[in-house]
Amino acid sequence: xxxxxxxxxFFSIPVFAQDDLLSLIDENEESQPVEATFxxxxxxxxxxxxxxxxxxxxxxxxxRFGRVNTGIEQFxxxxxxxxxxxxxxxxxxxxxxxxxxxxxxxxxxxMVKYKILTQKTGDKAMPISLVAFASIAIKTGxxxxxxxxxxxxxSDRLYFTYQFLISKKVNSNLSLQFTPxxxxxxxxPTSNHPNDVIALGIGGRYKVTKRLALNAEYFxxxxxxxxxxxxxxxxxxxxxxxxxxxxxxxxxxxxxIEQGFVSETTGNWxxxxxxxxxxxxxxxxLSPNKN
Amino acid sequence: xxxxxxxxxxxxxxxxxxxxxxxSENSHIRFYSSAPVEDIEAVNTGSKxxxxxxxxxxxxxIPNNQFEFKKKLMQEHFNENYMESEKYPKSTFTxxxxxxxxxxxxxxxxxxxxxxxxxxxxxxxxxAQLSIQGERMIVDSTxxxxxxxxxxxxxxxxxxNIADTVEVTVHFEYVPLPK
Numbered sequence: 001x002x003x004x005x006x007x008x009x010f011f012s013i014p015v016f017a018q019d020d021l022l023s024l025i026d027e028n029e030e031s032q033p034v035e036a037t038f039x040x041x042x043x044x045x046x047x048x049x050x051x052x053x054x055x056x057x058x059x060x061x062x063x064r065f066g067r068v069n070t071g072i073e074q075f076x077x078x079x080x081x082x083x084x085x086x087x088x089x090x091x092x093x094x095x096x097x098x099x100x101x102x103x104x105x106x107x108x109x110x111m112v113k114y115k116i117l118t119q120k121t122g123d124k125a126m127p128i129s130l131v132a133f134a135s136i137a138i139k140t141g142x143x144x145x146x147x148x149x150x151x152x153x154x155s156d157r158l159y160f161t162y163q164f165l166i167s168k169k170v171n172s173n174l175s176l177q178f179t180p181x182x183x184x185x186x187x188x189p190t191s192n193h194p195n196d197v198i199a200l201g202i203g204g205r206y207k208v209t210k211r212l213a214l215n216a217e218y219f220x221x222x223x224x225x226x227x228x229x230x231x232x233x234x235x236x237x238x239x240x241x242x243x244x245x246x247x248x249x250x251x252x253x254x255x256x257i258e259q260g261f262v263s264e265t266t267g268n269w270x271x272x273x274x275x276x277x278x279x280x281x282x283x284x285x286l287s288p289n290k291n
Numbered sequence: 292x293x294x295x296x297x298x299x300x301x302x303x304x305x306x307x308x309x310x311x312x313x314x315s316e317n318s319h320i321r322f323y324s325s326a327p328v329e330d331i332e333a334v335n336t337g338s339k340x341x342x343x344x345x346x347x348x349x350x351x352x353i354p355n356n357q358f359e360f361k362k363k364l365m366q367e368h369f370n371e372n373y374m375e376s377e378k379y380p381k382s383t384f385t386x387x388x389x390x391x392x393x394x395x396x397x398x399x400x401x402x403x404x405x406x407x408x409x410x411x412x413x414x415x416x417x418x419a420q421l422s423i424q425g426e427r428m429i430v431d432s433t434x435x436x437x438x439x440x441x442x443x444x445x446x447x448x449x450x451x452n453i454a455d456t457v458e459v460t461v462h463f464e465y466v467p468l469p470k
Contacts, residue, residue: 021350022385024468025314025339032356036371053363093363172377210372211446240372241448243364285362 031122037129037169038177040245040281041088041096041113043203044217044234045253045261046179049129049167051115052090055287060086060100062256062279069272077276084256102256106141109257119169131165137259146189156187159259163201173207181219181262192226197263199223199231205238213238215249219262230268232261247279311345313428313465320461322358324454331365331453333358340463342428347391349402351384351461373443374409382408388421397422402432408441428465433458 038048041058052058066080074080086100094115101108117130137159142148144157160183167177179201188195203217215236225231236249252267253260254275267273320335337357342349355376360366370376386404403416419432437456438445445453 021312021341021343021348022352022383024312024341025350025352026381030337035356036367056363172375210375241446242368242452283364285364 031120031124034119034121034129034169037119037167037175038205039213039238039240040247040279042247042279042281043177043205043215044236044247044249044251044279045232045256046201046203046217046219046258047111047113047131047133047163047165048177048203049115049131049165051093051113051131052088052096052283053287054090054092055285056090057284057286058088058098059282059284060084060088060279062086062277064104064251064254064256064275064277066275067267067272068250068274068276082254082256100257102260104254104256104260105139105143107137107139107255107257107259109135109137109259111135119167127168129165129167131167133161133163133165135161135258137161137257145187152187158186160184161258161262163258174204176202176204178202179219181258183259183263185263190226192224193229194223194226197221197223199262201262211240213240215247221263228266229263230265232265233269243283245279245281247281249277249279250274251277311343312468313342313344314468315340315463316466317464318462320353320358320459322457322459324457326450326452326454328451331360333360333366333369335359338461338463340430340465341468342388342430342465344393344428347388347393347400349384349386349388349404351463353382353384355380355382373438373445379408379410382406384415386415388419393423395423395425406436408436409443411441413440426467430463430465431461433460435459 038050041048041050041052062084064082066074066077068076070077082102082104084100084102086098088096088098090096096113098111112134114132116132117126117128119129120126139157145152161181163179163181165177165179167175169175181199181201183197185195199219199221201217201219205213205215207213215238217234219232221231230252232251232253234249234251234253236247239246252269252273253265255261255264267275318336318338318340320338322333324331335353335358338351338353340349340351355374356370358366358369360369384404384406386402389401389403398421400419400421401416402419405412406415417432417434419430422429435456436459439455445455
C-alpha cells in the first residue's frame with residue numbers, strides 16, 4: 001500500500017500532455033478485412049481470391065503468343081497469337097460470374113466464384129481467404145476431337161473445373177495462394193489421358209513497388225499425365241495504373257483458362273516452349289451512386 | 292480500514308482528472324479531391340477525438356482504412372497506393388485551441404498543433420467553429436491538406452484525376468467522458 005500511494009499521487013496530478021489525450025481515444029483496432037491480396041482477379045492464367053465488387057464489370061483481354069523457340073522466322077512466337085476476351089461481373093461483393101471466349105480451340109467458358117472466407121485482422125482475426133470456384137468450358141471448334149469425322153455428342157465438348165482458392169496476405173508485399181483443383185473431362189483423346197485430373201496449384205506475388213508486383217504460379221498434376229502433357233508453370237509482372245492492371249508473363253501453357261492450362265499444357269520449359277503473354281484488365285463501375 | 296479510505300480517496304482523485312474531458316460521440320470526416328477529370332469524395336465516421344475543457348487541449352485519431360469511397364477500387368488504391376494504411380494505420384491531430392474560453396456559446400477559434408498523415412508530422416494551424424452548449428460541444432472545421440507535404444505521391448498519369456491539395460471537412464460532437 002505504501003508503494004501504491006506515490007503511484008496514485010503521480011496519476012492524480014492533472015496531466016495535460018497531448019499524448020495522453022491521444023491514448024484516451026487510441027482504442028484497439030476493430031477487425032478489418034485484408035484488402036488487395038492480389039492486384040487482379042487473375043494471378044497469371046489462374047484465378048486469385050480477389051473479387052469484383054457488386055456492380056463492377058471487368059473486361060479482360062488476354063493474349064498468349066506462340067513459342068519463343070520458334071525463332072526469328074516466327075518473330076519468337078509473336079506472329080502467332082491467341083486471344084481470350086472475357087467479362088467478369090460482381091453480382092455481390094462475394095459472388096462473381098464471368099464468361100469468356102478463347103480463339104485457341106474456339107473455347108467458350110463460363111465461371112462462378114464465391115468468397116466463403118475473407119482474411120481479417122484484429123480481434124476477430126481470420127488467417128486466410130477462401131473462395132470456391134467452378135467453371136465450364138465448351139470446345140466449340142472442330143479441333144475438339146482427334147477424329148473430326150466422328151459424330152460426337154455435344155457433351156463430349158464439355159470440361160468442368162472445380163477449385164478452392166486459399167490465399168494469405170503474409171505482409172503488405174507477399175501474398176501466397178494454394179489452389180487444389182479437380183477437373184472432369186467427358187472425352188479424352190486416348191486412354192492414357194485421365195478423365196479426372198487433380199492438380200495442387202500454388203502461386204504467389206511479391207510487390208516490388210506500390211504499383212509493380214512479381215508473380216509466379218505452378219499447377220503440378222497429381223493424377224497421371226499422358227505423354228507430351230506438362231505441368232503449367234508461369235512467371236509474370238503486374239503493373240497497375242488507376243483502373244487498369246497490365247500483366248505480362250512467360251508461361252509454358254497457351255491456354256488462358258483452367259480447362260486448358262491445368263491439364264492440356266504441352267510446352268516444356270526445358271525445351272524452350274515458352275509463350276509470352278499478357279492480360280489487360282479494365283474495370284467499369286456500373287452500380288448506381290451509393291451515396 | 293484506514294487504508295481502504297485512503298485508497299478510495301486517492302482513486303477518486305485519480306478519476307477526477309478526466310472529469311473535464313470530452314470525447315466524441317459522433318464524428319464525420321469528409322475527404323474531397325477536385326480535379327479536371329473527376330471529383331473524388333470519401334467519408335469516415337470511425338474517428339475519435341477528445342478535448343480537455345479545462346485548457347483546450349485536443350487530440351484526433353482517424354483510422355485511414357475507414358474512409359468509404361463510392362468506388363471500392365478507389366478505396367483499395369487509397370489504402371494501398373497512397374495512404375499505405377497497413378504501415379500507417381492512423382492519422383492524428385494533437386494540439387491546443389488558442390486563447391481557450393470554455394464559456395457557453397458559438398465562437399470561431401484557432402486550433403494549432405501537429406498533424407500526422409502518412410507517417411509525416413507537420414505543424415498546422417486552422418480555424419474552427421466551436422459550439423459549447425451545456426454538456427455538449429460541437430466542432431466544425433474545413434482545411435486543405437497538400438499531399439506532397441505528407442509524401443503522398445500522385446503518378447503523372449493520374450495528375451488529372453487526383454488533386455494535389457485535398458479538402459478535409461470535419462464535424463465532431465462531444466459529450467463528457469464517462470467515468
